[in-house]
Amino acid sequence: MTELQARGVVKAYGPTPALRGITLDVAEGEIVAVTGPSGCGKSTLLHCLAGILRPDAGQVTWRGERIDTWSEAARSKLRRTEFGVLFQFGQLVPELTAAENVALPLLLAGTGRRAGRTVAMTWLDRLGVADLADTRPGEMSGGQQQRCALARALVTEPRVLFADEPTGALDTLAGEQMLGHLVRLSREQRTSVVLVTHEPRIAGYADREVMLRDGAVDGTGLGVDVPSPGGPGRSSGGLGLLVGDAGAGSVPDGQR
Amino acid sequence: MLLGLLAQGSRHGYELKRAHDQRLPRARPLAFGQVYATLGRLQRDGLVAPAGQDRDGGPDRTTYALTGAGRDALDLWLAEVEPPLPYVTSTLFTKVLVALLVADAGRAREYLVAQRRAHTARLRELTAVKTDPSATLDDVVAADFAIAHLDADLRWLHTTLERVADWHREVHS
Numbered sequence: 482m483t484e485l486q487a488r489g490v491v492k493a494y495g496p497t498p499a500l501r502g503i504t505l506d507v508a509e510g511e512i513v514a515v516t517g518p519s520g521c522g523k524s525t526l527l528h529c530l531a532g533i534l535r536p537d538a539g540q541v542t543w544r545g546e547r548i549d550t551w552s553e554a555a556r557s558k559l560r561r562t563e564f565g566v567l568f569q570f571g572q573l574v575p576e577l578t579a580a581e582n583v584a585l586p587l588l589l590a591g592t593g594r595r596a597g598r599t600v601a602m603t604w605l606d607r608l609g610v611a612d613l614a615d616t617r618p619g620e621m622s623g624g625q626q627q628r629c630a631l632a633r634a635l636v637t638e639p640r641v642l643f644a645d646e647p648t649g650a651l652d653t654l655a656g657e658q659m660l661g662h663l664v665r666l667s668r669e670q671r672t673s674v675v676l677v678t679h680e681p682r683i684a685g686y687a688d689r690e691v692m693l694r695d696g697a698v699d700g701t702g703l704g705v706d707v708p709s710p711g712g713p714g715r716s717s718g719g720l721g722l723l724v725g726d727a728g729a730g731s732v733p734d735g736q737r
Numbered sequence: 738m739l740l741g742l743l744a745q746g747s748r749h750g751y752e753l754k755r756a757h758d759q760r761l762p763r764a765r766p767l768a769f770g771q772v773y774a775t776l777g778r779l780q781r782d783g784l785v786a787p788a789g790q791d792r793d794g795g796p797d798r799t800t801y802a803l804t805g806a807g808r809d810a811l812d813l814w815l816a817e818v819e820p821p822l823p824y825v826t827s828t829l830f831t832k833v834l835v836a837l838l839v840a841d842a843g844r845a846r847e848y849l850v851a852q853r854r855a856h857t858a859r860l861r862e863l864t865a866v867k868t869d870p871s872a873t874l875d876d877v878v879a880a881d882f883a884i885a886h887l888d889a890d891l892r893w894l895h896t897t898l899e900r901v902a903d904w905h906r907e908v909h910s
Contacts, residue, residue: 518899657881664868681857681891682884685864690857702853704895705902707837707846 482509484673485641490529490539492522499525501696502539507641510671512664514687516678518704522696523677524645530675531564531643532556561586565634565642565672569649573618573630579605580614583632590637604632608662624655631659635666641673648683660686739775740784740803740811747788747802750776760875776801784810829890837901853894860887 485507492500499522507513507530515523528534530541532548533556541549543563548556560566573582583604584597592600605611608628618626627647634642644663648656664686667674676687684690692699742748742756750772758766779785784807788800803811829852836845866872867880 518895661868665870680888681860682888684857685860685884685888686868687861701846701850702857703846703849703898705898707842707849707898 483507484509484544485530485675486540486542487526487530488540488542490526490536490541492525492529492534492536499696500529500536503693503696503698505530505691505698507673507675509640510667510673511689512667512674512676512687514676514678514684514690515693516681516684516690517693517699519679521693521704523679523693525696526693527643527645527675527677531566531641532559533566561589562637563640565637565639567627567630567634567642567644567647569646573626573633575618578615578617579610579621579629579632582618582629583636586633586637601632601636604636605629607666608632622655623651624659627651627655627659628662631663631666635670635672638670639672641675642667643675643677645677646679647676648678648680656683739772739779740807740814743785743801743803744808744811747800749798749800751798753801779807783807833894833897837897849894849898853891856887856891856894860884860891863887 483506487503487505490500490503491498501522503522503526505513505526515526517523525534529536529549532541532551536549539549540547543559548559551559573579574585577585580598580601583601584592584594587597587600588594602611602614605614608631610625610628610632613621613625613629618629621629627650631647634644642663647663648659651659660683663674666672674687676683678684690702692702692704694704738757738760739753742753742760748756750769753776754767754769754772757772776785780787780801783804785801786804788802790797790799833849833852836848863880863884867877867884869876872880
């Protein structure tokens with residue numbers, strides 16, 4: 482069943498177009514990687530899908546209901562209940578302990594402090610960081626912080642998790658372990674995931690990949706036009722450089 | 738590999754085969770003949786020696802142990818640095834370059850899209866192996882190795898396409 486849907490979503494920052502009509506479906510429990518080079522619009526798309534940004538045109542639908550037309554207050558409530566968001570840097574509140582950080586979304590939703598802590602503890606435990614419950618973010622490693630941030634994003638048992646380069650600030654092993662947890666929990670809870678990344682290795686964790694290029698979906702997955710070999714590249718030695726041809730002298734200055 | 742397995746204690750041929758196949762689940766399983774031929778060669782060279790007979794309800798089986806010389810050979814092998822492979826000899830590298838060089842744009846695109854799709858599918862398959870709750874450390878380590886290489890191929894493919902596109906833009910402008 483389709484949970485989240487984008488139809489012809491357009492978004493510009495001033496005169497600069499970021500999204501030029503994106504159409505995308507996310508099914509229940511599906512992990513979709515949104516990939517593409519920097520500046521292709523993948524983060525903007527995530528913000529539009531999560532209701533953080535409002536598209537200039539097009540529609541975003543959540544379980545059949547248009548949410549792009551909702552007020553900021555209504556979208557904000559949706560993000561606190563049905564959606565979870567995880568960024569490259571955990572954005573934990575530095576003054577609060579791990580357990581307090583994780584319980585925060587529950588407290589905002591009206592859960593009592595004690596009950597909130599109990600639920601937060603089970604999530605910290607699922608992510609293997611229960612022993613850090615009373616530790617503040619400043620005393621944790623990047624990987625530990627990001628696991629706490631994931632616990633906080635999942636504590637309300639959202640139906641969709643939006644993750645924007647969630648391993649971008651982590652070393653390879655910490656990133657792998659974080660994603661392992663993310664995939665396992667998503668499967669267990671049937672949570673859909675929109676995973677923004679520029680790394681093929683990270684996209685490998687998804688069920689499906691949607692590549693963007695200049696604000697549009699790139700069906701080829703290549704990210705660029707394949708240049709015609711009949712063009713100047715061949716005769717003037719552009720590719721010749723790569724195969725040891727003698728034409729290297731004519732490579733323009735800008736070429737590394 | 739057999740010397741490495743024997744370093745953990747003496748074993749007979751069948752145990753060695755099983756240990757090998759377990760440690761390297763993605764490699765081709767060892768043939769029995771290959772195990773015994775290799776043991777014979779190692780014994781001839783004095784690297785392993787029979788350490789006793791083991792009768793476990795079936796026929797007698799010879800248990801082999803590492804000799805002092807075998808231990809030295811293993812240490813020597815482990816101390817030897819593998820030359821970093823110059824991967825430019827790979828067929829993938831040649832094929833992508835030839836596609837960009839001589840094929841018409843449509844054909845090149847078709848090949849590149851299909852190649853990328855195959856790489857991505859395999860990468861996803863291996864990631865599933867690795868994230869399976871029943872995966873052993875051996876599974877994960879073997880999958881990691883393959884994934885790292887596929888990831889490198891894909892990143893190189895993208896960088897190459899961008900470089901070439903960039904170059905074309907500069908020439909045309």
